[in-house]
Amino acid sequence: MRSAAFLDRDGVLIADTGYPHRPEQAQVTPGAWAAVRRLNAAGLFVAVVTNQAGVARGLYDEAQVAAMHLWLRAQAAAAGARLDAFAHCPFHPTEGQGRYRRDSPRRKPGPGMIEDLLRFFPLRRDGSFLVGDRDTDLQAAAAAGIPGHRFPGGDLDAFVAGILA
Known part of the structure:
Protein backbone atom coordinates (compact mmCIF):
# COMPACT_ATOMS: atom_id res chain seq x y z
CA MET A 1 0.00 0.00 0.00
CA ARG A 2 1.26 3.44 -0.88
CA SER A 3 -0.03 6.98 -1.06
CA ALA A 4 -1.01 8.68 -4.29
CA ALA A 5 -0.70 12.05 -5.95
CA PHE A 6 -3.83 12.71 -8.01
CA LEU A 7 -3.24 15.31 -10.72
CA ASP A 8 -5.83 17.13 -12.75
CA ARG A 9 -4.99 17.11 -16.45
CA ASP A 10 -6.16 20.34 -18.12
CA GLY A 11 -4.77 23.26 -16.15
CA VAL A 12 -2.19 21.19 -14.27
CA LEU A 13 -0.29 18.75 -16.52
CA ILE A 14 -1.23 20.59 -19.70
CA ALA A 15 -2.64 24.04 -20.38
CA ASP A 16 -6.42 24.27 -20.35
CA THR A 17 -6.84 25.59 -23.88
CA GLY A 18 -10.49 24.64 -24.22
CA TYR A 19 -11.10 20.91 -24.61
CA PRO A 20 -7.64 19.82 -25.79
CA HIS A 21 -8.00 16.27 -27.10
CA ARG A 22 -5.21 15.80 -29.65
CA PRO A 23 -1.48 15.71 -28.88
CA GLU A 24 -0.79 18.65 -31.17
CA GLN A 25 -3.12 20.73 -28.97
CA ALA A 26 -1.29 19.82 -25.76
CA GLN A 27 0.89 22.48 -24.18
CA VAL A 28 2.74 20.68 -21.40
CA THR A 29 2.97 22.80 -18.26
CA PRO A 30 6.48 24.01 -17.40
CA GLY A 31 8.05 21.60 -14.92
CA ALA A 32 5.34 18.96 -15.42
CA TRP A 33 7.61 16.00 -16.08
CA ALA A 34 10.09 17.10 -13.41
CA ALA A 35 7.17 17.24 -10.97
CA VAL A 36 6.06 13.73 -11.92
CA ARG A 37 9.66 12.49 -11.53
CA ARG A 38 9.75 14.11 -8.08
CA LEU A 39 6.48 12.39 -7.11
CA ASN A 40 7.82 9.07 -8.46
CA ALA A 76 6.28 11.39 -19.45
CA ALA A 77 8.25 8.17 -20.01
CA ALA A 78 10.50 9.88 -22.56
CA ALA A 79 11.29 12.43 -19.84
CA GLY A 80 12.02 9.71 -17.28
CA ALA A 81 8.69 10.10 -15.45
CA ARG A 82 5.89 7.61 -14.83
CA LEU A 83 2.15 8.23 -14.88
CA ASP A 84 0.66 5.16 -13.20
CA ALA A 85 -3.04 5.56 -14.03
CA PHE A 86 -5.63 7.72 -15.74
CA ALA A 87 -9.28 8.18 -14.83
CA HIS A 88 -11.72 10.36 -16.73
CA CYS A 89 -15.38 11.26 -16.55
CA PRO A 90 -17.08 11.80 -19.92
CA PHE A 91 -20.46 12.83 -18.48
CA HIS A 92 -22.09 16.22 -17.97
CA PRO A 93 -25.45 16.65 -16.21
CA THR A 94 -26.79 19.49 -18.37
CA GLU A 95 -24.59 19.87 -21.47
CA GLY A 96 -24.23 16.23 -22.39
CA GLN A 97 -25.68 14.58 -25.46
CA GLY A 98 -27.35 11.19 -25.49
CA ARG A 99 -26.03 8.71 -22.95
CA TYR A 100 -23.42 11.24 -21.77
CA ARG A 101 -26.04 13.61 -20.35
CA ARG A 102 -26.29 12.50 -16.75
CA ASP A 103 -25.01 13.03 -13.27
CA SER A 104 -22.06 10.88 -12.30
CA PRO A 105 -20.28 10.51 -8.96
CA ARG A 106 -17.07 10.33 -11.01
CA ARG A 107 -17.48 13.90 -12.26
CA LYS A 108 -15.59 16.36 -10.09
CA PRO A 109 -16.60 17.82 -7.65
CA GLY A 110 -17.69 14.27 -6.90
CA PRO A 111 -14.97 11.99 -5.50
CA GLY A 112 -15.74 9.01 -7.75
CA MET A 113 -12.57 8.92 -9.84
CA ILE A 114 -10.39 9.21 -6.73
CA GLU A 115 -12.45 6.62 -4.84
CA ASP A 116 -12.31 4.21 -7.78
CA LEU A 117 -8.52 4.46 -7.99
CA LEU A 118 -8.19 4.03 -4.21
CA ARG A 119 -10.21 0.81 -4.49
CA PHE A 120 -8.70 -0.57 -7.69
CA PHE A 121 -5.02 -0.09 -6.82
CA PRO A 122 -3.18 -0.89 -3.57
CA LEU A 123 -3.39 2.70 -2.35
CA ARG A 124 -3.99 4.31 0.98
CA ARG A 125 -5.82 7.54 1.61
CA ASP A 126 -3.31 8.58 4.28
CA GLY A 127 -0.58 10.65 2.68
CA SER A 128 -2.47 10.99 -0.62
CA PHE A 129 -3.37 14.38 -2.08
CA LEU A 130 -4.70 16.07 -5.21
CA VAL A 131 -3.31 18.93 -7.28
CA GLY A 132 -5.93 20.81 -9.29
CA ASP A 133 -6.59 24.24 -10.69
CA ARG A 134 -10.32 24.65 -9.94
CA ASP A 135 -12.66 24.68 -6.98
CA THR A 136 -14.25 21.47 -8.26
CA ASP A 137 -10.89 19.70 -8.00
CA LEU A 138 -10.46 20.77 -4.39
CA GLN A 139 -14.06 19.82 -3.60
CA ALA A 140 -13.46 16.34 -5.05
CA ALA A 141 -10.37 15.95 -2.88
CA ALA A 142 -12.26 17.03 0.23
CA ALA A 143 -15.12 14.67 -0.57
CA ALA A 144 -12.58 11.84 -0.90
CA GLY A 145 -11.01 12.76 2.44
CA ILE A 146 -7.64 13.88 1.09
CA PRO A 147 -5.96 17.31 0.94
CA GLY A 148 -6.35 19.33 -2.23
CA HIS A 149 -3.83 21.89 -3.45
CA ARG A 150 -4.71 24.60 -5.96
CA PHE A 151 -2.07 25.00 -8.66
CA PRO A 152 -1.97 28.69 -9.65
CA GLY A 153 0.04 28.11 -12.81
CA GLY A 154 3.74 28.55 -13.37
CA ASP A 155 6.30 25.83 -12.65
CA LEU A 156 4.56 22.62 -11.58
CA ASP A 157 7.77 21.10 -10.20
CA ALA A 158 8.34 24.05 -7.87
CA PHE A 159 4.73 23.81 -6.72
CA VAL A 160 4.97 20.07 -6.05
CA ALA A 161 8.30 20.53 -4.25
CA GLY A 162 6.48 22.90 -1.87
CA ILE A 163 3.79 20.33 -1.18
CA LEU A 164 6.31 17.59 -0.45
CA ALA A 165 8.51 19.83 1.75
Whole structure:
Protein backbone atom coordinates (compact mmCIF):
# COMPACT_ATOMS: atom_id res chain seq x y z
CA MET A 1 0.00 0.00 0.00
CA ARG A 2 1.26 3.44 -0.88
CA SER A 3 -0.03 6.98 -1.06
CA ALA A 4 -1.01 8.68 -4.29
CA ALA A 5 -0.70 12.05 -5.95
CA PHE A 6 -3.83 12.71 -8.01
CA LEU A 7 -3.24 15.31 -10.72
CA ASP A 8 -5.83 17.13 -12.75
CA ARG A 9 -4.99 17.11 -16.45
CA ASP A 10 -6.16 20.34 -18.12
CA GLY A 11 -4.77 23.26 -16.15
CA VAL A 12 -2.19 21.19 -14.27
CA LEU A 13 -0.29 18.75 -16.52
CA ILE A 14 -1.23 20.59 -19.70
CA ALA A 15 -2.64 24.04 -20.38
CA ASP A 16 -6.42 24.27 -20.35
CA THR A 17 -6.84 25.59 -23.88
CA GLY A 18 -10.49 24.64 -24.22
CA TYR A 19 -11.10 20.91 -24.61
CA PRO A 20 -7.64 19.82 -25.79
CA HIS A 21 -8.00 16.27 -27.10
CA ARG A 22 -5.21 15.80 -29.65
CA PRO A 23 -1.48 15.71 -28.88
CA GLU A 24 -0.79 18.65 -31.17
CA GLN A 25 -3.12 20.73 -28.97
CA ALA A 26 -1.29 19.82 -25.76
CA GLN A 27 0.89 22.48 -24.18
CA VAL A 28 2.74 20.68 -21.40
CA THR A 29 2.97 22.80 -18.26
CA PRO A 30 6.48 24.01 -17.40
CA GLY A 31 8.05 21.60 -14.92
CA ALA A 32 5.34 18.96 -15.42
CA TRP A 33 7.61 16.00 -16.08
CA ALA A 34 10.09 17.10 -13.41
CA ALA A 35 7.17 17.24 -10.97
CA VAL A 36 6.06 13.73 -11.92
CA ARG A 37 9.66 12.49 -11.53
CA ARG A 38 9.75 14.11 -8.08
CA LEU A 39 6.48 12.39 -7.11
CA ASN A 40 7.82 9.07 -8.46
CA ALA A 41 11.03 9.49 -6.45
CA ALA A 42 8.95 10.15 -3.33
CA GLY A 43 7.36 6.73 -3.83
CA LEU A 44 3.93 8.08 -4.69
CA PHE A 45 1.53 6.49 -7.16
CA VAL A 46 0.79 9.19 -9.75
CA ALA A 47 -2.71 9.23 -11.23
CA VAL A 48 -4.41 11.69 -13.56
CA VAL A 49 -8.08 12.45 -12.79
CA THR A 50 -9.87 14.54 -15.39
CA ASN A 51 -13.38 15.63 -16.28
CA GLN A 52 -13.79 15.33 -20.04
CA ALA A 53 -17.04 17.14 -20.77
CA GLY A 54 -15.93 17.50 -24.39
CA VAL A 55 -17.05 13.89 -24.82
CA ALA A 56 -20.48 14.73 -23.40
CA ARG A 57 -20.70 17.78 -25.66
CA GLY A 58 -19.88 15.69 -28.74
CA LEU A 59 -16.58 17.47 -29.46
CA TYR A 60 -14.55 14.23 -29.39
CA ASP A 61 -14.97 10.64 -28.29
CA GLU A 62 -13.55 8.47 -25.54
CA ALA A 63 -11.09 6.87 -27.97
CA GLN A 64 -9.54 10.31 -28.42
CA VAL A 65 -9.31 10.71 -24.64
CA ALA A 66 -7.52 7.35 -24.45
CA ALA A 67 -5.17 8.30 -27.30
CA MET A 68 -4.31 11.58 -25.57
CA HIS A 69 -3.57 9.73 -22.34
CA LEU A 70 -1.34 7.22 -24.14
CA TRP A 71 0.52 10.16 -25.67
CA LEU A 72 0.91 11.85 -22.27
CA ARG A 73 2.17 8.59 -20.74
CA ALA A 74 4.73 8.27 -23.58
CA GLN A 75 5.85 11.90 -23.17
CA ALA A 76 6.28 11.39 -19.45
CA ALA A 77 8.25 8.17 -20.01
CA ALA A 78 10.50 9.88 -22.56
CA ALA A 79 11.29 12.43 -19.84
CA GLY A 80 12.02 9.71 -17.28
CA ALA A 81 8.69 10.10 -15.45
CA ARG A 82 5.89 7.61 -14.83
CA LEU A 83 2.15 8.23 -14.88
CA ASP A 84 0.66 5.16 -13.20
CA ALA A 85 -3.04 5.56 -14.03
CA PHE A 86 -5.63 7.72 -15.74
CA ALA A 87 -9.28 8.18 -14.83
CA HIS A 88 -11.72 10.36 -16.73
CA CYS A 89 -15.38 11.26 -16.55
CA PRO A 90 -17.08 11.80 -19.92
CA PHE A 91 -20.46 12.83 -18.48
CA HIS A 92 -22.09 16.22 -17.97
CA PRO A 93 -25.45 16.65 -16.21
CA THR A 94 -26.79 19.49 -18.37
CA GLU A 95 -24.59 19.87 -21.47
CA GLY A 96 -24.23 16.23 -22.39
CA GLN A 97 -25.68 14.58 -25.46
CA GLY A 98 -27.35 11.19 -25.49
CA ARG A 99 -26.03 8.71 -22.95
CA TYR A 100 -23.42 11.24 -21.77
CA ARG A 101 -26.04 13.61 -20.35
CA ARG A 102 -26.29 12.50 -16.75
CA ASP A 103 -25.01 13.03 -13.27
CA SER A 104 -22.06 10.88 -12.30
CA PRO A 105 -20.28 10.51 -8.96
CA ARG A 106 -17.07 10.33 -11.01
CA ARG A 107 -17.48 13.90 -12.26
CA LYS A 108 -15.59 16.36 -10.09
CA PRO A 109 -16.60 17.82 -7.65
CA GLY A 110 -17.69 14.27 -6.90
CA PRO A 111 -14.97 11.99 -5.50
CA GLY A 112 -15.74 9.01 -7.75
CA MET A 113 -12.57 8.92 -9.84
CA ILE A 114 -10.39 9.21 -6.73
CA GLU A 115 -12.45 6.62 -4.84
CA ASP A 116 -12.31 4.21 -7.78
CA LEU A 117 -8.52 4.46 -7.99
CA LEU A 118 -8.19 4.03 -4.21
CA ARG A 119 -10.21 0.81 -4.49
CA PHE A 120 -8.70 -0.57 -7.69
CA PHE A 121 -5.02 -0.09 -6.82
CA PRO A 122 -3.18 -0.89 -3.57
CA LEU A 123 -3.39 2.70 -2.35
CA ARG A 124 -3.99 4.31 0.98
CA ARG A 125 -5.82 7.54 1.61
CA ASP A 126 -3.31 8.58 4.28
CA GLY A 127 -0.58 10.65 2.68
CA SER A 128 -2.47 10.99 -0.62
CA PHE A 129 -3.37 14.38 -2.08
CA LEU A 130 -4.70 16.07 -5.21
CA VAL A 131 -3.31 18.93 -7.28
CA GLY A 132 -5.93 20.81 -9.29
CA ASP A 133 -6.59 24.24 -10.69
CA ARG A 134 -10.32 24.65 -9.94
CA ASP A 135 -12.66 24.68 -6.98
CA THR A 136 -14.25 21.47 -8.26
CA ASP A 137 -10.89 19.70 -8.00
CA LEU A 138 -10.46 20.77 -4.39
CA GLN A 139 -14.06 19.82 -3.60
CA ALA A 140 -13.46 16.34 -5.05
CA ALA A 141 -10.37 15.95 -2.88
CA ALA A 142 -12.26 17.03 0.23
CA ALA A 143 -15.12 14.67 -0.57
CA ALA A 144 -12.58 11.84 -0.90
CA GLY A 145 -11.01 12.76 2.44
CA ILE A 146 -7.64 13.88 1.09
CA PRO A 147 -5.96 17.31 0.94
CA GLY A 148 -6.35 19.33 -2.23
CA HIS A 149 -3.83 21.89 -3.45
CA ARG A 150 -4.71 24.60 -5.96
CA PHE A 151 -2.07 25.00 -8.66
CA PRO A 152 -1.97 28.69 -9.65
CA GLY A 153 0.04 28.11 -12.81
CA GLY A 154 3.74 28.55 -13.37
CA ASP A 155 6.30 25.83 -12.65
CA LEU A 156 4.56 22.62 -11.58
CA ASP A 157 7.77 21.10 -10.20
CA ALA A 158 8.34 24.05 -7.87
CA PHE A 159 4.73 23.81 -6.72
CA VAL A 160 4.97 20.07 -6.05
CA ALA A 161 8.30 20.53 -4.25
CA GLY A 162 6.48 22.90 -1.87
CA ILE A 163 3.79 20.33 -1.18
CA LEU A 164 6.31 17.59 -0.45
CA ALA A 165 8.51 19.83 1.75
